[in-house]
Amino acid sequence: MPELRYDPIRQRWTIISIERGRRPHEYVTEKEEVKKVDSCPFDYGNEQRTPPEIYAISDQPRQPNTPGWKVRVVPNKYPALRIEGELKREGVGLFDVVSGIGAHEVIIETPDHNREMSDRTPEEIALVLKAYKERLLDLRKDTRFRYILVFKNHGKDAGASLSHPHSQLIATPIFPPVVKAELVSAREHYLRKERCIFCDIIKQELTLRDRIVWESDKYVLWEPFASSFPFETWLFPKYHSHDFALLPDEELYDLAVALKEMLVRIKALLNDPPYNMVLHTAPPPHPRPGHADYWETLEFDFHWHIELIPRITKIAGFEWGSGLHINPTPPEEAAKYLREVEI
């Protein structure tokens, strides 16, 4: 019999097929034709074709917007939200309207058009993490932004419009509902128990072990109990840490090793599927008038992490209409496949 499972962090239910889960090879991911790109705006020599760079990492002296960089961050040419302007929040009758202030940046992860994150060395991946960190630290000074979401779309079916490896970030003047649900669950758990809900779950998963995919001294990968999608994978620091952006640079390498492990396993098992990856870290704790207690326990109750969803199933009417997901592969089976996959 299928099982309905509740996720206490995201506060949502998923229907999970328990008896015979769909096996990895039963998910057909159509291989995208790798288009030969004559002229990619993210390659060396084409720096003038992007908006002027905001940040770059390079190990040689260079002028901005010229080749020689290792990671380069530029504003999105077609931003979802705009950086300039005054933030206004107003009511229009029953409705709430907030001006479309935000930031939308593209993190060009490597100058090499064909070097996907899973193919790179941990040293190279750590540079991308460093760029995430620096952009978060810079953007959170802007009190107009309530949250900054770093994410990566890999493959056309996951929403990537350019094949050159890149991540993005969007700073929003409101809390994205998914993040808000996590923050609220974490805070409520803390107020009840004075413990971090994520630390509690990590401890439990490391004891039960049937959903664990991989672990190192500092990081752990597992399939969440109520995985909404098959082979959904979470990456957590094992020790309590609420804010990714506060990680010292020298610790980014260990995280890069864990991230590579996650990407390599997913790629090998599911034939390089399209995927979405998101970083959930603490919001900038700007004071909120009328909510004096908002961030009082943030440092203790939230626990940053990375979530990866392979885009191998489609969201259909039932999911849209109900907010319930159907996951045809139980996370225990998914974890076993990911543990045992040859890499």
Ligand SMILES: [Zn+2]
């Ligand atoms: Zn390119």
Ligand SMILES: [Zn+2]
């Ligand atoms: Zn914790």
